[in-house]
Amino acid sequence: MQTKPKSKKLHVVxxxxxxxxxxxxxxxxxxxLAVLGILIKVLIPGFDVQSLLPKDLGRYYRYNGSLTTPPCYQSVIWTLFHERVQISQAQTILYSSKAEEHDRMPLxxxxxxxxxxxxxxxxTSFSAG
Structure with missing residues (x-):
């Protein structure tokens, strides 16, 4: 379950x-809180919104953890899906800013x-092998 800091993840809180x-x-x-974590692989030019979820929702990791941003409360049940979804570089840029901000500062x-x-x-919901 190693991810790199530059890895893209979508959090649905x-x-x-x-x-x-x-x-x-x-x-x-x-x-x-409960958070769904979806790993993203930047690749394809477009997608429909439902493709933000992996096809196989039955393969996931689950653990008690915390929010990833301050104040990092220990109040989260994390579900991280095993399968990565694919999005384009343009979508990565679009989704790397806060939607509610008018100036769309990059995250x-x-x-x-x-x-x-x-x-x-x-x-894990599956055998690791």
């Missing part, structure tokens, strides 16, 4: 709306270094 009224409250709770060096496991267990 969800909060536990059954227990918490909003994302801000949920992010401080141990069972507050650069916004990764967190790989952390020690600290007794965490990584579950």
């Amino acid at each position: 969800h909060y536990n709306s059954e227990l918490y009224p909003n994302m801000s409250t949920a992010m401080t709770q141990k069972d507050g 650069q060096d916004n990764y967190r270094t790989t952390q020690l496991l600290n007794h965490r267990v990584i579950f």
Whole structure:
């Protein structure tokens, strides 16, 4: 499950709306957030939005972790899909900026270094072999 800092990943963040009224409250709770992590390989010229998810949703890694940006709350159940999806270089540039910002500043060096496991267990939905 080694990824490089320059690797592209899409994070889809969800909060536990059954227990918490909003994302801000949920992010401080141990069972507050769930993140789907999708590895991206830059290659093809175009795609439809559904292709952001891998075809095989049944092969994934799951572990308890944290947000990847400060304040890095330890409140995330991570699901990282094994299969990479492909996007173009132009799409990489488009999706490497914050959508809500008017000036569309690029998101650069916004990764967190790989952390020690600290007794965490990584579950897989498939046999690694």
